[in-house]
Amino acid sequence: MRIVDIREVSVPLEGNIANAVVSFAEHDVSLVAVESDVIRNGRPVTGYGFDSIGRFAQGGILRARIIPRLRAADPASLLDESGLRFDPGKVYAAAMRNEKPGGHGDRAAAVGALELAIWDLNAKLADVPAHVLIARHFGRAPQSQSADVYAAGGYYYPPGSGRTLRDEFAAYRDMGFTGFKMKIGGASLARDLERIEEALGVAGSGAGLAVDANGRFGLDTALAYAEAIKGYGLRWYEEIGDPLDFDLNRRVAEVYDGPIATGENLFSLADAVNLARYGGMRPGRDIFQMDAGLSYGLTEYARMIDMLEANGFDRRSAHPHGGHLINLHIVVGLELGGCEAYPGVFQPFGGYAPSCALGGGQVRPSDAPGFGLEEKPELRNAIARLAN
Amino acid sequence: MRIVDIREVSVPLEGNIANAVVSFAEHDVSLVAVESDVIRNGRPVTGYGFDSIGRFAQGGILRARIIPRLRAADPASLLDESGLRFDPGKVYAAAMRNEKPGGHGDRAAAVGALELAIWDLNAKLADVPAHVLIARHFGRAPQSQSADVYAAGGYYYPPGSGRTLRDEFAAYRDMGFTGFKMKIGGASLARDLERIEEALGVAGSGAGLAVDANGRFGLDTALAYAEAIKGYGLRWYEEIGDPLDFDLNRRVAEVYDGPIATGENLFSLADAVNLARYGGMRPGRDIFQMDAGLSYGLTEYARMIDMLEANGFDRRSAHPHGGHLINLHIVVGLELGGCEAYPGVFQPFGGYAPSCALGGGQVRPSDAPGFGLEEKPELRNAIARLAN
Numbered sequence: 141m142r143i144v145d146i147r148e149v150s151v152p153l154e155g156n157i158a159n160a161v162v163s164f165a166e167h168d169v170s171l172v173a174v175e176s177d178v179i180r181n182g183r184p185v186t187g188y189g190f191d192s193i194g195r196f197a198q199g200g201i202l203r204a205r206i207i208p209r210l211r212a213a214d215p216a217s218l219l220d221e222s223g224l225r226f227d228p229g230k231v232y233a234a235a236m237r238n239e240k241p242g243g244h245g246d247r248a249a250a251v252g253a254l255e256l257a258i259w260d261l262n263a264k265l266a267d268v269p270a271h272v273l274i275a276r277h278f279g280r281a282p283q284s285q286s287a288d289v290y291a292a293g294g295y296y297y298p299p300g301s302g303r304t305l306r307d308e309f310a311a312y313r314d315m316g317f318t319g320f321k322m323k324i325g326g327a328s329l330a331r332d333l334e335r336i337e338e339a340l341g342v343a344g345s346g347a348g349l350a351v352d353a354n355g356r357f358g359l360d361t362a363l364a365y366a367e368a369i370k371g372y373g374l375r376w377y378e379e380i381g382d383p384l385d386f387d388l389n390r391r392v393a394e395v396y397d398g399p400i401a402t403g404e405n406l407f408s409l410a411d412a413v414n415l416a417r418y419g420g421m422r423p424g425r426d427i428f429q430m431d432a433g434l435s436y437g438l439t440e441y442a443r444m445i446d447m448l449e450a451n452g453f454d455r456r457s458a459h460p461h462g463g464h465l466i467n468l469h470i471v472v473g474l475e476l477g478g479c480e481a482y483p484g485v486f487q488p489f490g491g492y493a494p495s496c497a498l499g500g501g502q503v504r505p506s507d508a509p510g511f512g513l514e515e516k517p518e519l520r521n522a523i524a525r526l527a528n
Numbered sequence: 529m530r531i532v533d534i535r536e537v538s539v540p541l542e543g544n545i546a547n548a549v550v551s552f553a554e555h556d557v558s559l560v561a562v563e564s565d566v567i568r569n570g571r572p573v574t575g576y577g578f579d580s581i582g583r584f585a586q587g588g589i590l591r592a593r594i595i596p597r598l599r600a601a602d603p604a605s606l607l608d609e610s611g612l613r614f615d616p617g618k619v620y621a622a623a624m625r626n627e628k629p630g631g632h633g634d635r636a637a638a639v640g641a642l643e644l645a646i647w648d649l650n651a652k653l654a655d656v657p658a659h660v661l662i663a664r665h666f667g668r669a670p671q672s673q674s675a676d677v678y679a680a681g682g683y684y685y686p687p688g689s690g691r692t693l694r695d696e697f698a699a700y701r702d703m704g705f706t707g708f709k710m711k712i713g714g715a716s717l718a719r720d721l722e723r724i725e726e727a728l729g730v731a732g733s734g735a736g737l738a739v740d741a742n743g744r745f746g747l748d749t750a751l752a753y754a755e756a757i758k759g760y761g762l763r764w765y766e767e768i769g770d771p772l773d774f775d776l777n778r779r780v781a782e783v784y785d786g787p788i789a790t791g792e793n794l795f796s797l798a799d800a801v802n803l804a805r806y807g808g809m810r811p812g813r814d815i816f817q818m819d820a821g822l823s824y825g826l827t828e829y830a831r832m833i834d835m836l837e838a839n840g841f842d843r844r845s846a847h848p849h850g851g852h853l854i855n856l857h858i859v860v861g862l863e864l865g866g867c868e869a870y871p872g873v874f875q876p877f878g879g880y881a882p883s884c885a886l887g888g889g890q891v892r893p894s895d896a897p898g899f900g901l902e903e904k905p906e907l908r909n910a911i912a913r914l915a916n
Contacts (some may be wrong), residue, residue, distance in 0.1 A: 150592075166626050195628060200588005204538075238554050240583060241743040242771035242793030243822075245633025355629040368916060383630035384798035405630030410772035417775060418806060434631075 141223065142215035144184060145175040146207045146254070150197035151190075151522045154487045168197040169489055170250065173526040174257040176226075178265060187261025188513050188523060191249035192433030193486045194404075194460040198250035206235045206250050208471055225262045228255055232439045244408035248436045255437025260510040270466075270511045274473025277444060286502035287471045288478030290350070290375075291315070292463065293485070294322020294339060305335055309342035312483055318501035319375060321344075321350040321480065325357060329368055336372060346373035355379045355405065359388050366396040374400040376427050384411075390420030402425035404461030407435045416451045423452040427477070431461040443497045445474060464489050465511045468496070472505055479503060484516055489520035529611065530603035532572060533563040534595045534642070539578075541911045543873045544700045556585040557877055557900035558638065561914040562645040563612075566653060575649025576901050576911060578823030580850040581874045582792075586638035594623045594638050616643055620827045633794035636824045643825025644854055648898040653655035658854075658899045662861025666830060674890035675859045676866030678738070678763075679703070680851065681873070682710020682727060693723055697730035700871055706889035707731075707763065709738040710867065713745060717756055724760060734761035741766045743793060747776050754784040764789040764815050772799075778808030789815035792849030794822045800832045804839045811840040815865070819849040821859055833862060852877050853899045856884070860893055867891060876906035 152168045171190045177425070178185040191198060207332050210218075213234040220227040235251045263273040275282040292311035320343050324332045336351065343349040345468050351374055358367065362380045362518035368378065376399040381388035383405035393400055406412050412430055415421060421428070428448060430440035445455050456477040460467045471479050481503070482490045492498060493515035495506035508515050514523060540556045558877060559578045566573040579586060598606075601622040608615040623639045663670040678699035685691050697708050708731050712720045724739065731737040739762055745753065750768045757765065764787040769776035771793035781788055783835040788809070794800050800818055803809060809816070816836060820829035833843050844865040849856045851869035859867050869891070870878045881903035883894035896903050902911060 150609060195631070196593060198588070200586070200592060201634060204588060240793060243633035243636070243795055244772075245631035245635050245795075246589060247633050248631070286680070382798055384632075384802060385795070388801065405628060407631055407633075408772070410770055414772060414774065414802065414806075418802075 141221060141226075142177050143174055143218065143511065145173075145179045145209065145528065146210055147173045147175070147458070147526050147528070148199055148207070149522065149525045150199050151488065153193065153291055153489070154485075158210060158507060167194060169193065169251045170197040170199060170202060171522050171526060172202065172253040172257045174261050175528065176261060176265070181474060183257040185264050187257040187259070187510065188526070189253050189256030189258070189260055189437075189466065190489060191253035192431050192466075193482075193489055194462065195249060195434060195462060196246070198246050198253065199248040201247055202254070204427060206240075209234055209237050210254070215512070225265060226258050228258045228262070228289055229439045231255060231258050232437060244411060244435075247451060249434050252433040252435060252437045255439060257431060260513070263510040267509050269507060269509065270469035270506055271473035271505055274438065278474065280475065281471070282365060283472055283475060285472065286497070286504040287468060288319070289316035289317070289463070289481050289498070289503040290319030290321060290478070290501070292480045292482050294320065294335075294352075296326050303372065304335070305338050306341055309339055311426065313342055315483060316499035316501070317481070319348050319350070321352055321375075321378070323354065324351045324365065325353040325361075329364060332365075333368060336369065340372070342442070347375055350375040350378055350401065352378040353380050353404065355382055357381050359391060362388060362392050363395065366392050370396060370398065374398055378402065378429075379404065386415055386418035386420075386450045389415075390418065393420035393422060393426070399425050399427055401429055401459065404429040404431055404434075406430055408442045409440055413447055416448065416453070421453070423457075423485035424454070426457065426480070428458050429461045430458070431467065433462060433466060438470060441470070442474065445476070463491060465496075465505075465513055468492060468503060468505055469511050488516070488522055492516070502526070529607060530565050530663060531562055531598065531606065531614070533561075533916060534598055535561045535563070535914050535916070536587055536590045536641070537910065537913045538587050539876065541563045541581065541877070542694070542873075549696050555582060557581065557625070558585040558587060558590060558641045559914060560641040560645045560909050562642070562649050563916065564649060564653070572650050573649065575645040575647070575652060575898065576914070577644030577646070577648055577854065578821060578877060579641035579642050580819050580855075581852060581870075581877055582850065583637060584634070584641060584820060586634050586641065586704035589635055589638040590642070593619045593627075594642055594797060597622055597625050598642070598758055605642075611655060614646050616646045616650070616825065617827045619643060619646050619861065620825060632799060632823075636795035637822050640821040640823060640825045643827060644821060644899075647826055648901070649897040655897050656855035657895055657897065659893055662826065662858060666862065668861070668863065669761055671860055671863060673860065674885070674892040675706070675856060676707070676889060677851070677869050677886070677891040678706035678707030678709060678866070678869050678889070680709040680740070680868045682708065682723075682740075684711065684714050691725050695867075697727055701730055704872070704889070705888035706736070707736050709740055709766070711742065712753065713741040713749075714738045717752060721752075721756060724757065728760070735763055738763040738766055738768040738789065741768050744770050747779060750780050751783065754780050758784060758786065762786055766817070767788065767792065774803055774806035774808075777803075778806065781808035781810060781814070787813050787815055789817055789847065791860060792816055792817040792822075797828055801835055804841070805834065809841070811845075812842070814845065816841070816846045817849045819855065821850060821854060825909070826858060829858070830862065833864070851879060853880060853884070853893075853901055853904065856880060856893055857899050876904070876910055880904070891915055
């Protein structure tokens with residue numbers, strides 16, 4: 141068994157929205173196809189993966205460095221001991237040949253897209269949903285359960301724009317969501333508190349509402365917000381300062397009793413170790429949001445989960461960033477805390493397929509083999525671009 | 529005044545050598561040209577920069593993200609207050625529009641190559657060597673002095689290969705070098721100690737010899753080497769463990785009295801802050817090796833130097849990674865500790881121009897405007913590829 145071809149396309153994200161720091165209008169995503177020489181129903185079994193949502197496609201690194209290394213590798217060196225599956229860890233190592241330690245940025249997304257396509261391919265070879273393959277691979281019992289999911293968004297609406305935060309969250313509630321996340325830091329603290337009150341009108345209580353500063357705050361602002369919001373009992377206070385400012389996170393954690401969530405902009409085990417060492421994260425309370433697609437794929441991500449458990453954190457404290465099918469399967473397969481969703485935006489990658497049951501704040505993967513990306517109508521055109 | 533065109537080429541590094549972790553045979557470098565609309569002697573004044581040595585060209589990120597943002601920027605928004613120079617900080621900010629915090633890897637090199645070309649362009653517009661422009665920009669008195677330089681290399685030679693480490697270092701000594709750096713960690717500790725003894729035969733004393741583990745060691749090996757080499761009084765013990773394993777660095781620093789050097793694989797101010805906070809680095813003793821070309825350019829690098837000074841470190845504790853003309857000008861302009869050189873390898877970028885006086889362990893920039901890359905014969909073909 142061998143890889144016959146690896147293809148990639150850059151797919152622009154649709155939707156023109158802004159968080160506190162960046163506009164997503166120019167963001168795109170690398171979608172990767174790994175075609176095997178196994179033929180079923182007259183077609184080669186092919187795995188698809190992508191590098192998650194919210195940063196950039198990595199076609200340059202994939203074409204210049206990663207794909208040529210996989211093409212040059214001995215095909216047998218990429219298989220597991222059975223010879224019936226590709227070994228994601230060996231593929232990861234081959235993709236990283238001659239890369240230096242450190243510098244976990246764009247490269248981590250390029251490798252992530254490829255490595256996740258291997259998981260999709262293996263699940264299709266085994267004819268099981270990816271979450272079943274993932275559970276078995278890591279020695280866990282496959283789950284049939286749903287994952288907790290919450291609706292993220294909570295954008296800024298200028299007064300008189302004809303739409304409100306309350307309207308936005310009410311629409312999510314009508315879709316079946318019971319938890320919500322909103323942006324903060326794009327307006328004054330006083331205005332953000334008004335918006336939190338408005339959102340609580342839909343969420344019902346703080347337990348159903350998280351707030352996300354998108355890494356915007358310096359220490360003084362971080363502490364001022366912490367003091368101002370502490371009475372709401374919010375679900376969590378997310379990405380308060382620069383993702384590498386572990387000291388800021390620690391200092392907020394020392395005075396803010398509610399849960400803190402962070403990690404979506406850490407792209408390696410080494411960075412996640414430093415968050416656990418220096419960030420003041422509290423077992424049983426705080427939330428880790430690292431994302432396999434931006435972090436070299438599931439092999440590296442699973443090492444992060446092992447590291448968290450070794451440091452006293454429960455795997456249910458992991459809520460991966462990026463609301464999409466790949467992370468749904470990872471959450472169910474590894475029995476993590478839950479998923480996010482960004483209803484209506486970040487298409488064609490964001491959200492779930494119609495065959496995934498959504499309701500009561502839960503989402504359930506379908507029985508499609510692999511990640512089931514082919515079941516998502518919005519992805520049809522992008523996948524068609526990868527046809528041989 | 530405006531930028532008329534930005535061009536980039538990927539230039540392979542020549543030389544087939546291996547450090548403890550990676551082969552450099554496949555590494556390449558992005559060389560960037562920024563052409564202005566200022567015409568002198570019938571030709572547009574053009575700045576050149578590159579992203580240093582030892583990692584990869586970043587043509588994909590430059591073409592997909594960085595160069596389009598500069599093209600889209602209002603030309604006046606890229607000038608300093610005088611209107612006579614481009615503002616490197618504004619160029620840096622424009623290059624990073626819509627980029628998220630964190631993930632300081634390949635992107636940092638792409639931006640670095642471009643931002644350094646702006647410094648070369650500004651120096652040519654002012655008709656001064658880049659080190660003079662750099663000194664003035666940061667409010668320092670321009671220096672005419674040389675910089676300390678040492679010869680790095682110290683590779684592994686199989687017995688019977690017909691060449692030895694002693695031969696290699698003797699050749700560097702004959703070129704005018706008085707300080708040397710060798711690889712460790714590619715053989716057993718016992719074998720590396722023999723090699724250190726062999727190198728000391730040329731270096732004369734430990735003060736002239738540094739050892740570089742290239743981030744290879746885990747804690748046990750790091751401590752075993754520290755114990756074994758402590759009696760030599762070596763110049764420094766470099767990049768002992770993973771560049772992000774600040775705790776390992778701290779634990780070695782607690783027991784190893786000699787200088788420790790690290791930082792070449794940290795690519796942002798945020799990462800350098802964490803090294804200063806958590807790495808156990810000792811003011812007056814340890815060495816920082818961050819490299820502007822891999823770290824968003826000189827604007828970000830100068831912020832790192834300010835940060836080091838604010839934390840009690842002397843700017844002479846900075847010895848940038850990457851032995852080449854750009855870092856020579858930065859070292860002289862900012863009065864840093866010194867440069868490295870890799871004689872004979874990493875061509876066409878490595879080393880200095882014939883017009884740079886080298887001798888007595890010192891190297892002096894020439895009077896050419898800018899970084900003087902045009903004076904380096906090995907670079908002629910690469911620069912010619914960037915001609916309009």
